[in-house]
Amino acid sequence: MSESKTPSAPKPPVSGGGLAKRISRRLHGGSAFDGFEPRLPLDLQGWNSQHPMLTRLVKELKPKVVVDVGVWKGASVAHFCKCLERFKVDGFVIAVDTFLGSPEHWDRSRSDGVYESLRMEHGWPGLYWQFMSNIAHLGFQDRVVPLAQSSENAAVILRRLALGIDLVHIDAAHEYEPVLADARRYWPLVNPGGALVGDDFGWRGVKRAAMEFSAEIGIEMEVQGAKWVLRKPPAEAVT
Numbered sequence: 001m002s003e004s005k006t007p008s009a010p011k012p013p014v015s016g017g018g019l020a021k022r023i024s025r026r027l028h029g030g031s032a033f034d035g036f037e038p039r040l041p042l043d044l045q046g047w048n049s050q051h052p053m054l055t056r057l058v059k060e061l062k063p064k065v066v067v068d069v070g071v072w073k074g075a076s077v078a079h080f081c082k083c084l085e086r087f088k089v090d091g092f093v094i095a096v097d098t099f100l101g102s103p104e105h106w107d108r109s110r111s112d113g114v115y116e117s118l119r120m121e122h123g124w125p126g127l128y129w130q131f132m133s134n135i136a137h138l139g140f141q142d143r144v145v146p147l148a149q150s151s152e153n154a155a156v157i158l159r160r161l162a163l164g165i166d167l168v169h170i171d172a173a174h175e176y177e178p179v180l181a182d183a184r185r186y187w188p189l190v191n192p193g194g195a196l197v198g199d200d201f202g203w204r205g206v207k208r209a210a211m212e213f214s215a216e217i218g219i220e221m222e223v224q225g226a227k228w229v230l231r232k233p234p235a236e237a238v239t
C-alpha cells in the first residue's frame, strides 16, 4: 500500500530523551542530523507502516527504546515517533537499514515505482537521503538515531552498546532464513516485559519463520493482520 504525502512545514525537533543523545554520540559523534537539510520532498511511501498493532504496542509498553529493523523511507519510524508523542513517552527509535533495498525492490520490471524509489546512482541506491529528508521534514531528528547497517551487524552493535530494547519491529528481508535469523538475533536484546513485532505474516517464508521461532522460545504468538507479536514475560515472571 502506498502512503505518499506532500511536504509539510518543518516542526521544531522534539525530545527523545538523554539516552538518544548518548547513543547518537556513541554511534555518530553527535546527531546524524546535525547540519542536515532535507534534500528531497516528504515521501512516506511504505507498507503497513501505521498498522494499529504498532500504535497499540507503543500505547501499552510506553517504550523508551524502539528498534525498527528495515525502515525503507522511514514511514514506520515516523509512525513510532508520532505514537511516542501521542502517548507522551520520552522514547526514541533506532532506525536499522542498509538503505540498499530488499531483494524484492531490486526488480526493474516492477511498475509501482519501488525500483525508482531506490534512487540508483551508478548502481548505488540513494534511499538513505529520502529517509533522512523525511525525518527532518517531520521534525523528529531528536527521536531518531539512524543505524545504516545490516540487521546482522546492527544487532552486534546494539548488543555492545548494552542497550535494552523495549520494542523491536522486524521488517527487513522477508525470506524464511533472514526473518528467523533476525528474530533469533533481536529477541535476546528485548527487555523483560518488552515485545518483538514482525511484519508481513502473509508471506510464506515470514509465517514459517515466525511460527518456528514462537515454538522455539515457547511463547505464543499474537497475529493481527500482517503483524505478528511475541511478548517477553516481565522480569518477575521469568523463572
Ligand SMILES: C[S@@+](CC[C@H](N)C(=O)[O-])C[C@H]1O[C@@H](n2cnc3c(N)ncnc32)[C@H](O)[C@@H]1O
Binding pocket: 045, 046, 047, 048, 049, 069, 070, 071, 072, 073, 074, 075, 076, 077, 096, 097, 098, 099, 100, 101, 102, 103, 149, 150, 151, 152, 171, 172, 173, 178
Ligand atoms: C519492507 S521495507 C521496510 C518498510 C518499512 N518498515 C515501512 O514501514 O515502510 C524493507 C527494508 O529492509 C531493508 N533490508 C533488507 N534486508 C536488510 C538487512 N539484511 N539488513 C538491514 N536492512 C535490510 C531494505 O533496505 C528495506 O529498506
